[in-house]
Amino acid sequence: MKPVVRSLLETDLYKFTMWQAFLHMHPNAIGEYEFKCRNTPAYPLAELKDEVERELDHLCEMMFTEDEVDYLRSLRFIKSDFADFLTLFRFQRKFIHVDTDGPHLRIRATGPIVHVMGFEIFVLYIVNELHFRRFDQQAAIAEARVRLQRKIDELRAFEQEPTRLNPFEFFDFGVRRRFSGEWHEEVVATLGRELPQFFRGTSNVYLAKKLRMVPIGTMAHEYMQAFQSFDVRLRDFQKKALEDWVQEYRGDLGTALTDVVGMDAFLRDFDLYFAKLFDGLRHDSGDPVEWGEKAIVHYAKLRIDARTKRLVFSDALTVPKALSLYRHFADRVMTGFGIGTQLTNDTGNEALNIVMKLTRCNGQAVAKLSDSPGKGFSTDETFIAYLRQVFDQHI
Template structure:
């Protein structure tokens, strides 16, 4: 018997909200499938009073088209084949005969109606169970408490909060757009859009392709992905875009171009030459590179939406080993589209070139004496400008020792630089068997077992540096070549790391302190002068290299927010960098971290 949810509705037409709610409820309740049960059009018109309905055949075809790309989804035409609208209990019994042990999935607007307007509610609850999606403004707990009947059935009712991104999407909204002759793209999946009679045309790019090579990304994406490929292919993830700048507005023209560029990105594959280069990186293994030969970005994993106030929404959902690759590509696309379409690009580039000239002169005159790597692809002005920056820094100074951009490292014979990001540690929060306060331990273990010290700079602040240090024990101190700073006071952090190395008998002068948090060259030089005689010191410098112009750079991020349906969070050393979509989970994580820190302190 296959454990499932039965999703009854008009689906008039099916929307992205229907599909995402179903998938979310399935993952949250540990089910294997969701069976969509479309109601008869006669029932929609006569009983629900809706004067506009797609035919039974059309709605069934739409659901079946959606099912083709979603293995977890099932569709039954049982109710459509009858000459009457059956009771939900009857349909659930029929699904049981077909091999589904299906709980009833419903919205909280129907919860109060169960006692007065439904039949066989007790049988449904006790035999199958009820999963209720709590809508904004509803309080399911109060609805249940106010009904002795529902209170009695409470053990059989599971309440889930409706995901924020689905709250403002409805079938009514889609129908109204179509009636006005407007395109509801983004509110319905592409395969359904085609069946609505609104032909989905390929987005036409106005700009040249922004991503021309799948190597145009940070090295650490491949580093992390290799560990996931070898150890955690069962994980799925959700990534959300956020612009931290106040007052940034994305126009419909920008939105169209962003989608066109994403379409182009998803047409790319790795070339033989690119794969050969990846094989030349000693710690990337042949089986992983062979996997990349087969891999390509899948467009269906990326959903985009533009709100009325110009807020850009991007969500990436899919297997973690694939979904994680989108982050850098999408940030590169969004950034370049924004700056090219909002400003006079030639003037921006001129201001960037003037500033780059001054920086290079300062290096040549000896003002700056530190070594650094260019870490700028995620927030660069453009692809061609980052290329120019890396070329000039590498050829006109002796200080730039590498770049995180694999494509440019290959092009200019530089060392590709990068280890792992916060998302790597965060993903362990989504693994049931791992206590939240010990995710660093498991991340460090997996990383060392994969690379054996060959790629050994550890990021400290995913769940606070203090917690990290509890797991950065003597073995890890010896096995990792250094640590990376990305939030909090860099001087306090450096002192803390030096003291930690000394605690375990390691000479800090043999260990790397890599600083990468919002640096410019003056701040980097000050840090270098402060620590250079006590440790190896280097820097990863991003936006200051690749997008220093007369206009403010965008502070945009795409962050991992759920793994296998569970919330995950970054709890860094700077409050402004903390990010989580679930406040209750964030509080629980903070309590877990505090509990372990206090316990360890008491044990000293």
């Protein structure tokens, strides 16, 4: 059977953007990443251990092709030295280990962040695709096509609604929990063909290149979390992370992630300086309407016209939820919607809720508190309690 991973380019764009920032500013950081499944799968994931091991062996034999590196060089925010680094890069098998614990699959990657951070997305879609190979493929794809057509029909019907100040735009964020690579490609190609007025790109860099679409992404939680272990006061880690991002990208990739220690704590650090430098904010936990209203109020307090900023929503979105949020905000702020699992794994079978998160950096615990109970992630309860105290976060 064909390997799951087709190309080292087939990962989320923000892996490359964070990777470049770490390589330039924190190349010696050591990270530990842990895999976790948050729900109960139809089949025990432990049964996949041997297959996952083989897929990781294959992954660690791969290298970026010259054509792939040239594509990355063509993105104006990718710097030449980072592209040169990628021409030499190869995942090291010694940095990632697979084990089982009863029915559970345990995967841990430990090593220099610039060598192990890239494992995350590949591990997630390897596990996901291997899991769903145990289902009836034809029946699943047939149902998925029906559901995709319903989404297209709903968006075409929405097009008849009155025009609002800002357009509706959405993107594919579904690489990590997709049903399969072939289905992912069909979804993105279909949306690009059928809904060009709404569909603006994909986080999957491989598909963006292949289908000539815009690659989408900026930063993820691991980027912000790592700064909890760097040489800065814990209470200042968000400001330092944002400052380093500004210095690395000088105006590009200006969407900041807000929920590493909660929106309220983020906004206390997101002062006039950062509010002017960043184009907008990304929501990934908590009530999206409440979050968006807080953002608009914050911009108003800073005397910034929210209509010049963008709010990107990416937390467990469906098309109806995205449209509802758009109707609520579109006349007051620019919006964008990153839809993941509900585009690439809506087959009628329950999707896996799997993550692979940074848990330690430089030997110290790091954590995500989140604005949604259950979405936080850490292996050190003492550090979580301390982080909550420092940032007055009581969720």
